Amino acid sequence: MKITDVKIIVTAPGRNFVTVKIFTDQGLTGIGDATLNGREKAVVAYLEDHLVPILIGRDASRIEDIWQYFYKGAYWRRGPVTMAAIGGIDTALWDIKAKAAGMPLYQLLGGASREKMLCYVHAQGGEIAEAVDNVAKWMDKGYRAVRAQVGIPGLPAVYGTDNSTTNTADRNNLPQEETWSTAKYMRHVPMLFEALRDQLGFDVELLHDVHHRLTPIEAARLGKDLEPYRLFWLEDAVAAEHQEGFRLIRNHTTTPLAVGEVFNTIWDARLLIEEQLIDYIRMTTVHAGGVTPMRRIMDLAGIHNVRTACHGAMDMSPACFAANLHLGLWAPNFGIQEYSPYLPETLAVFPGAWTVADGHLHPGDAPGHGVDIDETLAAKYPYERSYLPVNRLEDGTLWHW
Ligand code: GCO
Ligand code: MG
Numbered sequence: 001m002k003i004t005d006v007k008i009i010v011t012a013p014g015r016n017f018v019t020v021k022i023f024t025d026q027g028l029t030g031i032g033d034a035t036l037n038g039r040e041k042a043v044v045a046y047l048e049d050h051l052v053p054i055l056i057g058r059d060a061s062r063i064e065d066i067w068q069y070f071y072k073g074a075y076w077r078r079g080p081v082t083m084a085a086i087g088g089i090d091t092a093l094w095d096i097k098a099k100a101a102g103m104p105l106y107q108l109l110g111g112a113s114r115e116k117m118l119c120y121v122h123a124q125g126g127e128i129a130e131a132v133d134n135v136a137k138w139m140d141k142g143y144r145a146v147r148a149q150v151g152i153p154g155l156p157a158v159y160g161t162d163n164s165t166t167n168t169a170d171r172n173n174l175p176q177e178e179t180w181s182t183a184k185y186m187r188h189v190p191m192l193f194e195a196l197r198d199q200l201g202f203d204v205e206l207l208h209d210v211h212h213r214l215t216p217i218e219a220a221r222l223g224k225d226l227e228p229y230r231l232f233w234l235e236d237a238v239a240a241e242h243q244e245g246f247r248l249i250r251n252h253t254t255t256p257l258a259v260g261e262v263f264n265t266i267w268d269a270r271l272l273i274e275e276q277l278i279d280y281i282r283m284t285t286v287h288a289g290g291v292t293p294m295r296r297i298m299d300l301a302g303i304h305n306v307r308t309a310c311h312g313a314m315d316m317s318p319a320c321f322a323a324n325l326h327l328g329l330w331a332p333n334f335g336i337q338e339y340s341p342y343l344p345e346t347l348a349v350f351p352g353a354w355t356v357a358d359g360h361l362h363p364g365d366a367p368g369h370g371v372d373i374d375e376t377l378a379a380k381y382p383y384e385r386s387y388l389p390v391n392r393l394e395d396g397t398l399w400h401w
Pocket of ligand 1: 037209211261311312313314315338388
């Protein structure tokens with residue numbers, strides 16, 4: 001099966017998405033997500049100027065060889081731009097192979113290991129009472145796991161709350177600047193989870209995303225402070241390049257740890273997984289370089305008691321989300337899937353076969369990964385440059401966002 005053409009489709013139904021669409025001489029097509037939030041056009045250039053010219057003409061069935069060709073063949077390896085570009089191609093090729101086999105992707109991976117997949121949704125509030133109310137609203141809709149984030153008194157805009165945008169440039173088309181205080185945060189967050197458990201009880205899984213902002217000893221402190229509230233996980237407690245830092249956290253607290261959404265190769269997570277310094281690996285299909293490496297990462301995690309928990313925010317397209325669902329349905333060590341309901345205009349551009357009901361997800365049984373792109377509709381949503389916010393300490397020091 002020969003690759004006859006490749007299109008890189010940039011569309012912005014609600015936010016920017018980059019999609020790889022591969023055409024073959026047998027009439028089958030496949031799509032993959034190549035979106036890198038805030039740096040989308042870098043991936044487009046990497047694809048159009050460097051990968052597409054040497055992809056056309058290749059055998060679409062040789063997925064592994066193409067992945068190795070683009071990973072090792074570039075000489076310069078790893079990195080978010082490179083791996084998102086490779087990820088879009090790889091996911092599209094797996095979509096095609098499953099369609100050619102007339103089966104949903106999870107069957108090609110080894111079949112279903114469960115009937116459905118637990119998911120978690122996002123709740124937030126400027127004040128604790130509002131956050132508690134919003135967690136309760138998700139529970140009323142049948143969700144069993146909810147991430148809770150809250151505004152911090154004395155800080156204007158905080159990640160994960162409504163006044164922190166993640167996709168909109170400010171009036172000067174520059175990243176929104178936010179202010180951070182670890183001390184104020186560390187004092188306030190335990191009160192959020194005390195209120196959640198007092199008012200909603202323990203029959204709901206609660207998650208929290210620190211978003212890379214603490215040092216290991218601060219994360220150890222927060223983990224200990226949160227132990228009475230039995231969190232499902234504390235996410236991105238520290239900037240994860242420093243994998244060894246998790247040894248210190250692990251020595252002080254039993255609060256489960258999740259990390260990995262910013263990782264783009266198995267090497268970023270190897271030490272964390274092999275030393276079981278984390279409980280959930282958050283790597284996701286687009287940023288990890290596609291389905292091919294995700295299988296390896298999930299299997300490495302599985303032999304070290306680490307569960308999967310693919311990153312699934314709205315800045316990964318439904319094509320990535322669907323691929324995560326197929327991987328999750330197959331993976332024996334599936335943990336949980338993040339679910340941020342897409343905007344209607346996004347779902348109109350990316351129609352899919354996956355379903356959500358009673359707090360659980362299923363990829364559906366359409367051949368491939370089950371998501372397509374409506375190119376005519378996609379053309380109606382032109383790209384608009386946008387940035388993720390940046391974060392500064394109260395003294396102006398640039399900090400992790
Ligand atoms: C999450 C992530 C997101 C990221 C976003 C960046 O846990 O879903 O932390 O909120 O900030 O995906 O583009
Ligand atoms: Mg996160």
